[in-house]
Amino acid sequence: MVRKGWNLGSLVCRVGSPGFYLKMLAQESIVSSPGKVILHGEHAVVHGKVALAVGLNLRTFLRIRCSKHGKVLLNLPNLGTCLNWEVATLQTLKTAFPADSDGPKSPSPEQIAALKVFVGIASESADTENLAVLAFLYLYLSIGAKYSRALPSLEIIVWSELPTGAGLGSSAAYNVSMAAALLMAHGAVGFPAQEEAESARWTAEELNLINTWAFQGEKIIHGNPSGVDNAVGTWGGALRYHAGKITSLERVPKLRILLTNTKVPRSTKLLVAGVKDKVLKFPNILNPVLSSIDAISQECERVLKEVNQNPSADCYTVLEELFDINQHHLNVLGVGHPSLDRLCQVTASHGLHSKLTGAGGGGCGITLLRPDVDPAVVEAAKQQLKACGYECWETHIGAPGISLHVFSALREEVQKVFQTFEKAEL
Numbered sequence: 001m002v003r004k005g006w007n008l009g010s011l012v013c014r015v016g017s018p019g020f021y022l023k024m025l026a027q028e029s030i031v032s033s034p035g036k037v038i039l040h041g042e043h044a045v046v047h048g049k050v051a052l053a054v055g056l057n058l059r060t061f062l063r064i065r066c067s068k069h070g071k072v073l074l075n076l077p078n079l080g081t082c083l084n085w086e087v088a089t090l091q092t093l094k095t096a097f098p099a100d101s102d103g104p105k106s107p108s109p110e111q112i113a114a115l116k117v118f119v120g121i122a123s124e125s126a127d128t129e130n131l132a133v134l135a136f137l138y139l140y141l142s143i144g145a146k147y148s149r150a151l152p153s154l155e156i157i158v159w160s161e162l163p164t165g166a167g168l169g170s171s172a173a174y175n176v177s178m179a180a181a182l183l184m185a186h187g188a189v190g191f192p193a194q195e196e197a198e199s200a201r202w203t204a205e206e207l208n209l210i211n212t213w214a215f216q217g218e219k220i221i222h223g224n225p226s227g228v229d230n231a232v233g234t235w236g237g238a239l240r241y242h243a244g245k246i247t248s249l250e251r252v253p254k255l256r257i258l259l260t261n262t263k264v265p266r267s268t269k270l271l272v273a274g275v276k277d278k279v280l281k282f283p284n285i286l287n288p289v290l291s292s293i294d295a296i297s298q299e300c301e302r303v304l305k306e307v308n309q310n311p312s313a314d315c316y317t318v319l320e321e322l323f324d325i326n327q328h329h330l331n332v333l334g335v336g337h338p339s340l341d342r343l344c345q346v347t348a349s350h351g352l353h354s355k356l357t358g359a360g361g362g363g364c365g366i367t368l369l370r371p372d373v374d375p376a377v378v379e380a381a382k383q384q385l386k387a388c389g390y391e392c393w394e395t396h397i398g399a400p401g402i403s404l405h406v407f408s409a410l411r412e413e414v415q416k417v418f419q420t421f422e423k424a425e426l
């Protein structure tokens, strides 16, 4: 269903309690999307293989406000970036973003070039931080062109608990939150809040729309994304992703994971491009590696089911072995890093098994924690990892996807964080 403009009318019809909800939306909305952990299949998934990925309980929060000052404000405190543009100036980009009735389309090279000139980024710049601004402008202008005649005046602030560029899907959480907020602002998806609910989610159809737009933003940040990261940011839980087909994994056991951030910066876009070059150069050597990673994902899926139905120590041993094999494969693909080797060595010296997660080249690794692992062993491994300058934290997996926060204590906490970042002069 396509609705035009900042559609408070249909919103009120949908949710009831008109006075209250009108006030809520007229003031602001807060949405959040989770980061992700890829258990198996990173990089191979870009080449059409299976990946298994889960939502992480670290989230990106976005607050959107409709304003009357004729400007668009974008505040990105994680990047130390705060920009604003006159809506009238943004209108000048409308020739590159004409109104059309088709669904979301891939950003064209001409559109990206126009945005780079507008923002003042050299066309060959590899600075991924700027890409967040380009992804925002792309979504703002494209969604605006599709759903409204006039571009809206907005204030947007995005803050994340996720480390940026560390393999935990920060770009996808950013794009999913942005797509959801902008689609909601245009009435293209509803305002799903229900009184008394802490947070609310959209219908499957609306989530599909959010996911499809977020994928376009990912194309700007990643170049050639598979779509797995934005799928987890949208749907959350535990997913099997294969060539665009998203399947929710039912009855996944509560795996305990130690996440370690080596703090070595890297760019997903460059790493994905590097793997592509290598596969093109050595197809006969690397295609079997990608097929083997595919088989690892499928075996992992089978074992996860078994852990649920009939948990045994053997199941966890297989999961550990799959981590080890896949880590070797990822090194063969050229996305390892000495910091990740160190991580694997340290955890192995405590009898634990690790692999990189996400694009690699630094960033984060995951270590499987068996249910019966001695807490003293985990603590000793953590201390040694911290002594390497790494940051680590234990987590459980399977966080919910994109959500709207209406009445939660969480919302209040996030509001306070946002207030500390409100430095924009309008």
Ligand SMILES: Nc1ncnc2c1ncn2[C@@H]1O[C@H](COP(=O)(O)OP(=O)(O)OP(=O)(O)O)[C@@H](O)[C@H]1O
Residues within 6 Å of the ligand: 060, 076, 077, 078, 079, 128, 129, 130, 131, 132, 133, 158, 159, 160, 163, 164, 165, 166, 167, 168, 169, 170, 171, 172, 174, 221, 222, 229, 266, 267, 268, 269, 357, 358, 359, 360
């Ligand atoms: N909170 C944020 N605010 C603004 N921009 C962000 C934020 N989080 C991520 N980004 C954008 O995403 C880029 C990082 O994306 P990248 O894909 O390289 O890493 P990642 O998504 O964290 O890791 P991976 O894709 O391997 O899971 C940043 O340089 C920035 O452009």
Ligand SMILES: C[C@@](O)(CCO)CC(=O)[O-]
Residues within 6 Å of the ligand: 038, 041, 042, 043, 044, 045, 046, 167, 169, 222, 224, 225, 226, 227, 228, 229, 268, 272, 358, 359
């Ligand atoms: C490296 C990669 O497989 C995962 C990044 O989180 C890239 C992608 O799937 O788009």
Ligand SMILES: [Mg+2]
Residues within 6 Å of the ligand: 169, 170, 171, 172, 222, 229, 268
């Ligand atoms: Mg990313």
